[in-house]
Amino acid sequence: MAxxxxxxxxxxxxxxxxxLGFAARKAVAAGWRAxxxxxxxxxxxxxxxxxxxxxVWAAVSGVAIAAAELVAARGAAVVWRSLTGNEPPGHEHxxxxxxx
Numbered sequence: 001m002a003x004x005x006x007x008x009x010x011x012x013x014x015x016x017x018x019x020l021g022f023a024a025r026k027a028v029a030a031g032w033r034a035x036x037x038x039x040x041x042x043x044x045x046x047x048x049x050x051x052x053x054x055x056v057w058a059a060v061s062g063v064a065i066a067a068a069e070l071v072a073a074r075g076a077a078v079v080w081r082s083l084t085g086n087e088p089p090g091h092e093h094x095x096x097x098x099x100x
Contacts, residue, residue, distance in 0.1 A: 024068035
């Protein structure tokens with residue numbers, strides 16, 4: 001039963017992570033194009049882009065993807081709790097760990 005629960009959680013989390021990650025990547029690229037009026041330096045081997053431009057792109061992309069992961073994980077947990085009534089597998093807390 002625990003293996004099915006873990007598989008179900010992974011499927012639920014993936015259902016949130018894929019579209020949110022895709023949307024975050026597209027949104028950051030669209031924002032870059034709106035501000036810079038050029039395509040972002042999306043490839044690490046794009047040697048035509050300068051260091052500053054490439055590092056800014058990496059930082060902005062990293063923040064956007066991290067935020068998408070956070071939203072996806074929390075959204076999946078909310079759905080998991082509403083469907084099962086339990087915490088997601090691996091995220092259960094001991095009663096003493098839960099703050100009032």
